[in-house]
Amino acid sequence: WAFWDSFLAADPDKALRFLTVLRTERSLLREDLWHLAEAEAHRRRGRRALALRACREAQRRNPVLLGADRLAMELQTH
Numbered sequence: 001w002a003f004w005d006s007f008l009a010a011d012p013d014k015a016l017r018f019l020t021v022l023r024t025e026r027s028l029l030r031e032d033l034w035h036l037a038e039a040e041a042h043r044r045r046g047r048r049a050l051a052l053r054a055c056r057e058a059q060r061r062n063p064v065l066l067g068a069d070r071l072a073m074e075l076q077t078h
Helices: 002-010 012-025 031-044 048-061 068-077
Strands: none
Touching: 002 012, 002 031, 012 031, 031 048, 031 068, 048 068
8 A cells, every 4th residue: 555655646647547457457355445545536636525425435335444434524524
């Protein structure tokens, strides 16, 4: 995830495309993490509604996912 964080910081749109490729290859099987990563990328692009939707999906798949509650609260309050 350290690589993902640096990639996300450099270009969130490119990170979203990269995420699509990884999903296709099934490199990561935890759907909750896919959705949380997608939420963060959308948040960085200012796409709050898409970010919140992805965050809610991550929470639905894993209600105790670390970071999802914080992100959802942040998206709802700003």
